[in-house]
Amino acid sequence: MDVPAEKRCIGPCQTIKSLDEFYRDKSRKDGHRERCKECVNADRDKYAKENPGKKSAECKKYYAKHRDRINQQQREEYAKDPEKFLVKNKKSYTKHREKRLIYNAEYREKNRESINQNQRNKIRENPEANRQHVRQWRIDFPERAKESDRNKYKKFRQKIIKRVGKWRRNNPEKTAIYHKREHEKYPYRRMESKQRRRAREKDLPIIEKVNPLDIAERDGWKCHICHKPVTRGTMSLDHLIPVIARGPHIASNLALCHRVCNSRMGPGRFPAQLRLF
Numbered sequence: 001m002d003v004p005a006e007k008r009c010i011g012p013c014q015t016i017k018s019l020d021e022f023y024r025d026k027s028r029k030d031g032h033r034e035r036c037k038e039c040v041n042a043d044r045d046k047y048a049k050e051n052p053g054k055k056s057a058e059c060k061k062y063y064a065k066h067r068d069r070i071n072q073q074q075r076e077e078y079a080k081d082p083e084k085f086l087v088k089n090k091k092s093y094t095k096h097r098e099k100r101l102i103y104n105a106e107y108r109e110k111n112r113e114s115i116n117q118n119q120r121n122k123i124r125e126n127p128e129a130n131r132q133h134v135r136q137w138r139i140d141f142p143e144r145a146k147e148s149d150r151n152k153y154k155k156f157r158q159k160i161i162k163r164v165g166k167w168r169r170n171n172p173e174k175t176a177i178y179h180k181r182e183h184e185k186y187p188y189r190r191m192e193s194k195q196r197r198r199a200r201e202k203d204l205p206i207i208e209k210v211n212p213l214d215i216a217e218r219d220g221w222k223c224h225i226c227h228k229p230v231t232r233g234t235m236s237l238d239h240l241i242p243v244i245a246r247g248p249h250i251a252s253n254l255a256l257c258h259r260v261c262n263s264r265m266g267p268g269r270f271p272a273q274l275r276l277f
């Protein structure tokens with residue numbers, strides 16, 4: 001059968017267009033509808049705009065009625081060409097991202113209990129698959145993994161501290177190895193936490209956790225006592241207003257110095273404090 005490659009749309013556009021600009025319709029002679037895709041879509045959008053909510057209600061009703069068939073079709077389409085199916089899904093996801101996020105959040109909120117239960121069952125059935133999945137997720141979304149860790153820590157801080165403490169008591173050798181390695185890698189961390197602990201013992205007015213590397217950066221990696229360069233291995237922090245005079249443990253009261261220079265000066269000395277006034 002000889003079918004013309006194009007025809008005039010009878011919709012508002014009245015334009016001659018190629019046949020693939022028309023949706024298929026087997027009941028027509030040329031296998032295509034009389035209105036072009038553009039006109040059909042414009043009609044549909046107009047209807048949706050004039051009847052807000054009606055379209056989605058109709059869709060929902062249709063889905064509820066033909067649920068099994070639709071799901072079966074989806075499964076078949078996926079089995080036929082998973083790659084194509086995923087691409088299509090991704091495209092739709094990108095297009096309706098905002099809407100879908102809101103919908104998903106609402107759905108999760110409403111069905112929290114059953115979702116959690118399903119999740120737990122799934123994990124129990126196949127714990128190894130779950131671990132694998134989590135591992136991959138952490139690789140694919142490092143930022144989100146970090147964020148999730150932070151939130152988890154905030155939520156379960158006391159529990160985690162207790163659990164870690166227990167593990168350490170039960171595994172003293174491993175703990176010692178871990179501490180040694182940490183200390184070799186980040187000597188300044190332990191130095192700062194020791195100083196902070198001392199500040200707590202002396203009940204100083206303000207105590208903040210500071211990052212010694214930030215202070216070293218700020219002070220240009222120069223010792224404020226001897227003015228010579230400092231390295232990660234030789235660094236220490238010095239309280240400008242000394243602890244003995246109840247100087248706070250905060251970044252602005254701390255200066256970079258050599259461990260040696262710090263201990264040589266001892267408390268009650270003056271040169272460092274003079275710098276402040």
Ligand SMILES: [Zn+2]
Nearest residue numbers: 009013036039
């Ligand atoms: Zn048209």
Ligand SMILES: [Zn+2]
Nearest residue numbers: 223226258261
């Ligand atoms: Zn020095």
